[in-house]
Amino acid sequence: MPHHSPELLRKLASVTGTPFWLYDASVIRRRIADINGITDAPNLQARFAMKACPATKILEEMVAGGIWIDAVSGNEVLRARRAGHPGGQDPPVICYTADVFRDNGLEVIQKEGVLPNVGSPGQIAELAAAGYRGKISLRVNPGFGHGHVNSCDTGGPSSKHGIWHSDIAAANAAAKAAGLTVVMLHAHIGSGPQFDELVDNLSHLTDLFATLLPEFPSLEAVSLGGGIPHNYRDPSVVQPIHRLRELFVSAQEKLSRAAGRTLRLEIEPGRYYVAPACTLVTRVTDVKQTRDNEKGSGATFAMVDAGFVDLVRPAMYGSWHGISVVGREGEAPAASVVVAGPLCESGDVFTRDDAELIQPRALPPVKSGDLLAIRDAGAYGYAMSSNYNSIGRAPQLWLEADGSVTQISRRENLDDILKAETNSPLTL
Ligand SMILES: Cc1ncc(COP(=O)(O)O)c(C=O)c1O
Numbered sequence: 001m002p003h004h005s006p007e008l009l010r011k012l013a014s015v016t017g018t019p020f021w022l023y024d025a026s027v028i029r030r031r032i033a034d035i036n037g038i039t040d041a042p043n044l045q046a047r048f049a050m051k052a053c054p055a056t057k058i059l060e061e062m063v064a065g066g067i068w069i070d071a072v073s074g075n076e077v078l079r080a081r082r083a084g085h086p087g088g089q090d091p092p093v094i095c096y097t098a099d100v101f102r103d104n105g106l107e108v109i110q111k112e113g114v115l116p117n118v119g120s121p122g123q124i125a126e127l128a129a130a131g132y133r134g135k136i137s138l139r140v141n142p143g144f145g146h147g148h149v150n151s152c153d154t155g156g157p158s159s160k161h162g163i164w165h166s167d168i169a170a171a172n173a174a175a176k177a178a179g180l181t182v183v184m185l186h187a188h189i190g191s192g193p194q195f196d197e198l199v200d201n202l203s204h205l206t207d208l209f210a211t212l213l214p215e216f217p218s219l220e221a222v223s224l225g226g227g228i229p230h231n232y233r234d235p236s237v238v239q240p241i242h243r244l245r246e247l248f249v250s251a252q253e254k255l256s257r258a259a260g261r262t263l264r265l266e267i268e269p270g271r272y273y274v275a276p277a278c279t280l281v282t283r284v285t286d287v288k289q290t291r292d293n294e295k296g297s298g299a300t301f302a303m304v305d306a307g308f309v310d311l312v313r314p315a316m317y318g319s320w321h322g323i324s325v326v327g328r329e330g331e332a333p334a335a336s337v338v339v340a341g342p343l344c345e346s347g348d349v350f351t352r353d354d355a356e357l358i359q360p361r362a363l364p365p366v367k368s369g370d371l372l373a374i375r376d377a378g379a380y381g382y383a384m385s386s387n388y389n390s391i392g393r394a395p396q397l398w399l400e401a402d403g404s405v406t407q408i409s410r411r412e413n414l415d416d417i418l419k420a421e422t423n424s425p426l427t428l
Pocket residue numbers: 049052070097188190191225226227228268269270271272379
C-alpha cells in the first residue's frame with residue numbers, strides 16, 4: 001500500500017484543491033501481475049470486475065495485462081470497448097453479467113457481440129425477443145456464499161443474484177427452446193473476510209459445477225467469480241493467493257475430466273486489483289466538540305471536505321478504511337476523533353462501523369488545514385461516488401511509475417451536474 005510523501009500530497013492539493021483521488025500505477029500493475037501469477041496455467045483466464053473501478057486508465061492497464069472484462073451494464077461494455085477491449089465471442093473477452101437488462105443492455109449485446117451472463121430465468125426470453133441467437137452464460141445461485149458484510153451476500157436464499165441451482169436445468173431447457181446455447185456456467189460467491197472461507201467456497205462451487213456438467217454438452221467455460229479479499233485493516237498482510245493457483249489448476253482439470261473435453265476456468269476479481277491502489281486525500285476544515293449529556297458521551301469531530309458522495313463504503317456498509325494525518329504518519333495517537341464530511345446527512349462519517357453511526361479513531365493531533373489520507377479507496381470508491389448535495393465528483397489523479405502525475409478526470413462543476421436536465425414536452 002503506498003504512503004505517498006507528504007510533500008507530493010501537499011503539492012497536489014495546492015494544484016487541484018481537495019478532495020482528490022490519487023491512483024498509483026505501480027500498485028495496480030503489481031496486483032495485475034499477482035493475478036496473472038495465479039492464472040498462468042493453460043486454460044485459466046482472469047477477468048476484471050470493472051464495476052470496482054471503471055476508469056479508462058485502469059481498463060487500459062487490464063488490456064496491457066491480458067485481463068478480460070466482466071461488465072454489468074451496457075455502458076460498462078461500451079466503456080471497456082472504448083478502452084481497447086475487443087467485442088465478440090471468439091474469444092469472449094467481455095462478458096456482460098446482468099441481474100436486469102435496462103437501457104441499452106440488450107442492444108449492446110447484439111451490437112458488440114459480447115457474451116451475456118444471465119442472472120434471472122426471464123432474461124432468456126428477453127434475449128430471444130430482442131432477436132439474440134447464440135451463446136449465453138448462466139449465473140448460478142449455488143445456495144451458499146458470503147459477502148464481506150451481509151448486504152453484499154452473493155449466494156444463498158437471501159441473495160438476488162443468479163438462478164437458483166435447482167432451477168438451472170429448467171433454464172437450460174428454456175435456452176435451448178429459444179435457440180440459445182449455454183457455453184458458460186458462472187457463480188460469484190463473494191469475498192468473506194477470511195481467505196480460508198473463500199478457498200472452501202470455491203472448492204464447494206467446483207463440486208457443484210461438476211454435478212451440473214452432464215446437462216451442458218456445449219459448455220466451454222466455468223467461472224468461479226471474484227471475491228479475492230483485501231485486508232483493509234492491515235493492508236501489509238499479504239493474502240496467500242498462491243494457494244488459489246493450485247485450486248484453479250485442479251478445478252480446471254477436474255471439470256475438464258468430468259466434461260470429457262477441455263474447459264476454460266475463469267475468475268473475475270474486482271477489489272483485489274484496485275483496492276490498495278488509490279488514496280482519497282481530503283482537508284480538515286475544522287475540529288469541534290460535542291459535550292457529554294444524558295444522551296451519551298461527547299466526541300471530537302474532525303470535519304473534512306470529502307464525504308460519502310466521494311467514498312460511500314463506510315456509510316453504506318460500515319467499511320473500515322485506514323486514515324492517516326499527512327506528515328504525521330509515525331506519530332503516536334493524541335486522541336480519538338470522528339472524521340466527518342460536508343453532507344447534510346448524519347451518516348456522513350468515515351469512522352463508523354455497520355452498527356453505530358460513529359466510531360472515533362485514534363489519530364495523531366489533527367488541526368484545521370491538515371490533509372488526511374483515506375487509504376485503500378480504489379475499489380468501489382470513485383465508482384460509487386455521486387452528485388448528492390450537488391457537490392460534483394472530485395478529480396482523479398494518476399501517479400506514474402516515473403513520478404509524473406496526470407489528471408484523469410477533472411473536478412465536476414455545476415454544468416456537469418445539470419447536463420442531463422431538460423424541459424422537453426413529451427408527445428403522448
Ligand atoms: C458478478 C461479480 N463478479 C465479480 C465481482 C467482484 O467481487 P470482488 O470485488 O469482491 O472481487 C462482483 C462483486 O460483487 C460480482 O458481483
